[in-house]
Amino acid sequence: DAGITQSPRHKVTETGTPVTLRCHQTENHRYMYWYRQDPGHGLRLIHYSYGVKDTDKGEVSDGYSVSRSKTEDFLLTLESATSSQTSVYFCAISDMGPNQPQHFGDGTRLSIL
Amino acid sequence: RKEVEQDPGPFNVPEGATVAFNCTYSNSASQSFFWYRQDCRKEPKLLMSVYSSGNEDGRFTAQLNRASQYISLLIRDSKLSDSATYLCVVGTGNTGKLIFGQGTTLQVKP
Numbered sequence: 001d002a003g004i005t006q007s008p009r010h011k012v013t014e015t016g017t018p019v020t021l022r023c024h025q026t027e028n029h030r031y032m033y034w035y036r037q038d039p040g041h042g043l044r045l046i047h048y049s050y051g052v053k054d055t056d057k058g059e060v061s062d063g064y065s066v067s068r069s070k071t072e073d074f075l076l077t078l079e080s081a082t083s084s085q086t087s088v089y090f091c092a093i094s095d096m097g098p099n100q101p102q103h104f105g106d107g108t109r110l111s112i113l
Numbered sequence: 114r115k116e117v118e119q120d121p122g123p124f125n126v127p128e129g130a131t132v133a134f135n136c137t138y139s140n141s142a143s144q145s146f147f148w149y150r151q152d153c154r155k156e157p158k159l160l161m162s163v164y165s166s167g168n169e170d171g172r173f174t175a176q177l178n179r180a181s182q183y184i185s186l187l188i189r190d191s192k193l194s195d196s197a198t199y200l201c202v203v204g205t206g207n208t209g210k211l212i213f214g215q216g217t218t219l220q221v222k223p
Contacts, residue, residue: 033210035213040215041215042200042213042214042215042216043157043200043213044213045210045211048210058210090156090157100145101145101147101159101162101202101211102211103159104156104157104158105156106155106156107155107156
C-alpha cells in the first residue's frame with residue numbers, strides 16, 4: 001500500500017470552528033489531492049497540489065484552503081466549518097506521468113454539528 | 114450531464130455468475146481510464162487501468178471504446194469477496210486530475 005497517512009481519522013466539531021486535516025506521504029510523489037465523498041455525489045476534488053507551494057482549486061473549493069510547505073505534507077483547512085462540510089475526506093497522491101493513477105489514504109470522517 | 118456516468122445498481126448476483134458494468138464519459142479528450150474498487154467505509158483502491166487494447170487481470174477484464182466513449186468491466190466467476198462498489202475513473206489533460214463516477218454497487222450472494 002502507498003505510504004499515505006491521514007490525520008485525524010475521525011473528528012467531531014462545532015459549526016464556526018476552524019479545522020485542519022493533514023495528509024502525510026512517504027512516497028515522495030509530486031502530486032497530492034484532497035477529495036470529499038458524499039452520498040449521491042461520489043468523490044469530488046477540493047484542491048490539489050503539483051509541488052511545494054503550488055496548489056490549485058478543484059470543483060468544490062469554496063470554504064476550503066490548502067497549504068503545502070513540504071513535499072510530504074498537504075494540509076486542508078476549513079476556516080469556519082459549516083454543517084454542509086460534514087463528509088468523508090480523502091487524500092490521494094500521484095507520481096504524475098501519462099496515465100498514472102492516484103492512490104488514496106484511509107480517509108477522515110468529519111462531523112460538524 | 115455528468116462527466117462520468119455509471120448505473121448505481123445494486124447488482125445482485127449469485128456466486129459464480131458473470132457480471133458486467135458499463136460507464137460512459139463525456140469528454141472525448143480523456144486520456145486515462147481506471148476502475149477502482151471501494152469497500153464500505155474504506156478508501157478507493159485501484160483495481161485496474163484500462164487500455165485501448167483491453168486488458169485482463171485474472172477474473173477481471175476491462176475494455177475501452179473510445180469511439181462510443183464507454184468503458185466496461187467484466188467480472189467472471191463472482192466471489193463473495195467481490196461485493197463492493199466499483200468506481201469508473203477518467204483522467205483528462207495534463208494535471209493528473211481524475212473524474213470519478215458515483216460507482217456501481219455489486220452484491221454477490223451465496
